[in-house]
Amino acid sequence: MTSSFFSKHKQVILYGISMAMLLFLLKWLELRYIIINHSLEIYIGAIAFIFTGLGIWLALKLAKPKTNTVIIEKEIIVEKEILITPNTEFTFNEVEFNKLEISKRELEVLQLMSKGLSNQEIADQLFVSLNTIKTHSSNLFVKLDVKRRTQAVEKAKRLNIIM
Amino acid sequence: MTSSFFSKHKQVILYGISMAMLLFLLKWLELRYIIINHSLEIYIGAIAFIFTGLGIWLALKLAKPKTNTVIIEKEIIVEKEILITPNTEFTFNEVEFNKLEISKRELEVLQLMSKGLSNQEIADQLFVSLNTIKTHSSNLFVKLDVKRRTQAVEKAKRLNIIM
DNA sequence: GCTAAAATCATCCTAAAGTATGACGATAAC
DNA sequence: GTTATCGTCATACTTTAGGATGATTTTAGC
Numbered sequence: 001m002t003s004s005f006f007s008k009h010k011q012v013i014l015y016g017i018s019m020a021m022l023l024f025l026l027k028w029l030e031l032r033y034i035i036i037n038h039s040l041e042i043y044i045g046a047i048a049f050i051f052t053g054l055g056i057w058l059a060l061k062l063a064k065p066k067t068n069t070v071i072i073e074k075e076i077i078v079e080k081e082i083l084i085t086p087n088t089e090f091t092f093n094e095v096e097f098n099k100l101e102i103s104k105r106e107l108e109v110l111q112l113m114s115k116g117l118s119n120q121e122i123a124d125q126l127f128v129s130l131n132t133i134k135t136h137s138s139n140l141f142v143k144l145d146v147k148r149r150t151q152a153v154e155k156a157k158r159l160n161i162i163m
Numbered sequence: 164m165t166s167s168f169f170s171k172h173k174q175v176i177l178y179g180i181s182m183a184m185l186l187f188l189l190k191w192l193e194l195r196y197i198i199i200n201h202s203l204e205i206y207i208g209a210i211a212f213i214f215t216g217l218g219i220w221l222a223l224k225l226a227k228p229k230t231n232t233v234i235i236e237k238e239i240i241v242e243k244e245i246l247i248t249p250n251t252e253f254t255f256n257e258v259e260f261n262k263l264e265i266s267k268r269e270l271e272v273l274q275l276m277s278k279g280l281s282n283q284e285i286a287d288q289l290f291v292s293l294n295t296i297k298t299h300s301s302n303l304f305v306k307l308d309v310k311r312r313t314q315a316v317e318k319a320k321r322l323n324i325i326m
Numbered sequence: 327g328c329t330a331a332a333a334t335c336a337t338c339c340t341a342a343a344g345t346a347t348g349a350c351g352a353t354a355a356c
Numbered sequence: 357g358t359t360a361t362c363g364t365c366a367t368a369c370t371t372t373a374g375g376a377t378g379a380t381t382t383t384a385g386c
Contacts, residue, residue, distance in 0.1 A: 103361085103362065103363085104362095105362075105363065105364095106362095113313065114313075115317060116309065116311055116313040116314030116315075116316070116317040116318075117313075118310075118311060118341095118342070118343085119342070119343070119344095120342080128363085128364070128365085129364075129365055129366085130365095131364085131365050131366060131367090132363075132364055132365060134344070134345090135363085135364080135365080136363085136364095137343085138344065138345070138346090141344080147281075147344090148279055148281060148343085148344085148372090149313060149343075149344090150276065150277075150279040150280075150312060150313055150316065151278075151279030152279075153279075153313065153316075154277065154278060154279045155279075266331085266332060266333080267332090268332075268333065268334095269332095281371095281372070281373085282372075282373070282374095283372080291333085291334065291335085292334075292335055292336085293335095294334085294335050294336060294337090295333075295334050295335060297335095297374070297375090298333085298334080298335080299334095300373080300374075301373095301374065301375065301376090304374080304375095310374090311342085311373080311374085312373075312374090327386105328385105328386085329384100329385085329386085330383100330386105331383085331384085331385100332381100332382075332383075332384095333380100333381080333382070333383090334379100334380075334381070334382085335378105335379080335380080335381100336377100336378085336379080336380100337376100337377090337378090338375100338376090338377095339374100339375080339376085340373100340374080340375080341373075341374070341375090342371100342372080342373065342374085343371080343372065343373075344369100344370080344371070344372080345368100345369080345371090346367100346368090346369085347366100347367090347368095348365105348367090349364100349365085349366080350363105350364080350365085350366105351362105351363090351364085352361100352362085352363085352364100353361085353362080353363105354359100354360085354361080354362100355358100355359080355360075355361095356357100356359080356360095
């Protein structure tokens with residue numbers, strides 16, 4: 001307890017002792033030489049200078065260092081394996097469907113595509129023009145990140161978006 | 164508030180107290196010995212006190228703050244999704260395969276077709292010309308009794324000829 | 327060695343698929 | 357009321373797929 005108090009306030013105690021010693025020294029010097037014959041200004045100036053220095057020293061010693069917290073964001077890429085349930089019984093993967101932002105109409109086109117229908121046949125079945133189906137299919141390829149209808153069907157089946 | 168002020172400036176307060184005690188000590192010594200001029204001692208003590216404070220203030224205000232840079236590495240886990248198709252219980256329908264009289268090479272073409280490859284890509288993979296693949300695919304369509312590659316894939320999967 | 331099926335490749339042509347872009351009305355969200 | 361999305365349709369163009377036909381070369385069986 002006593003030792004911990006000393007170690008904790010070592011600076012203060014040392015400063016106190018050193019100041020006491022300095023004052024003694026000054027007293028001694030005052031008596032012996034300076035004060036009697038010399039100007040008071042020098043003495044006071046010396047006091048001011050010394051104690052300013054002491055104050056600075058004390059402040060620097062006791063000042064708590066500021067903590068600069070730098071947060072470095074480190075990306076760790078973890079490969080997450082997604083097992084796709086074998087479609088013995090088809091369960092529509094709504095999560096993946098929504099993630100791909102495929103519209104209802106596009107899904108219809110995709111389903112008919114998977115049955116092997118041509119664009120013209122799909123157009124006839126949905127009572128729209130061939131060009132409309134071409135637009136839908138093009139959009140589908142972009143959303144599914146594929147180049148051909150065969151790939152689109154393959155991926156969509158793999159993702160359980162279609163049967 | 165008061166307690167936090169005390170804890171924050173404990174060092175300074177302790178220093179003040181210790182200095183006051185020292186001054187008392189000096190007063191006592193002064194009485195014991197030579198000192199005559201009381202006002203001068205008080206004056207010098209005040210000077211010492213004030214300039215110590217000035218030193219502390221100077222140090223705290225003007226000195227560069229000590230900075231401890233704490234680097235915290237924050238790990239962000241980025242999940243990279245890998246789609247895995249599990250091995251479904253595929254049993255090759257050899258009976259149907261033989262009935263349709265599809266050749267080995269044609270089956271290869273059919274399998275690559277089902278993966279969504281174009282005729283050119285299939286040709287490159289099998290190290291044959293595009294025309295060869297066209298011939299194979301044409302023959303396949305006749306044998307499978309379909310009109311398009313998408314239908315061929317659909318039917319072949321349905322007949323368990325391909326996965 | 328002959329034969330038949332399989333595999334290869336070609337040419338010419340048509341059909342279908344796919345790309346790019348713009349437009350327009352409806353509908354829902356802000 | 358403006359913005360955004362969706363669904364629709366169009367034009368113009370390029371690429372790919374597919375059909376018809378014929379030819380050559382391998383390969384395997386008799």
